[in-house]
Amino acid sequence: MTVRVGVVTFPGSNRDADAMAALALAGAEPVALWHESPDLQGVSAVILPGGFAYGDYLRAGVIARFSPVMRAVSAFAEHGGLVLGICNGFQVLAEAGLVPGALLRNRSLRFVCRQVAITAERRDTPFTRAIPDRHPLRMPVAHGEGCYYADEATLAELEAGGGVLFRYAREDGTPAWAADDQANPNGSLRGIAGVISTRGNVAGLMPHPETAVEAALGSDDGLLIIRSLVESAAERAAAGGPALVGGPALVGAR
């Protein structure tokens, strides 16, 4: 049976169709989820896509955090459900406190839109298991507020506890640790491009794996991440998974 993976559309999401197409390429059945509905339609994983949810007013991601669908997604995550936030979706996860840290305005103050390289710091997670080695993955970034920030104590915890999932890298794969490294597109602390929750079921990253899924368009490295998610979701679905209903009843029960 084809595994069903949800993609949330907020007002202002603009990479939702790309995420749906990437999921289909990776062998999943994409399911469109609407921001006003707390019904996750029984999906086995959720992607929060890129864009400018609710116009990025106030702070990127913050208003989306309080939407009906996000209450369901938070409950889903609490029950161990797999959630991947890409770009604006990462910002939503950070604002919701589902992953640690915050995304600040790029150090350059410029919207940065270009191909970058990242390395997976871990390949034993539901989001990175299909990545074969430590070679850098190439995919685009497109954001104005992607500068990863957490205080020193949180950063130390992340490093020690395997919370750093992706780091910006130079072409040869060495990490772009420094905030002013040319290969660090936004000045992120320690070159952090993506993080994963302590429980390992929620991850966010600024680069766009869903738009790097066809070699003809520059890179298909992103498919490794999407495929990892789909494989993990399929396994969980086959095993019965956590309570993945996510409908109003589940929210009400909290």
Next chain:
Amino acid sequence: MSPTTSFRFAVNVTPKPGILDPQGRAVEGSLGHLGLSGIHDVRVGRRVELTVEAAGEAAAREVVERLASELLSNPLIEAYEVEAIGAASSARGDGAAREARA
């Protein structure tokens, strides 16, 4: 229904000390173009003004504090202060009174 009063507040949100503020830095960088000098530590934040209906100022402030900490600021990176900027603009007890005013 107990009568409520309108209270006007401002919430000033600023980046916490030590948090990179590239906007502040850009503003600082432009000061030379104006021929100004001796200005430093520019921090750019945001100000949100709002009116709250409540039984008293303490209750109103409590609502604003919650709004400021849960929505208007991100406690990881921003600090806020709540400022009362105007007392009761009008008393309003019930629907009839409101209608009468309209």
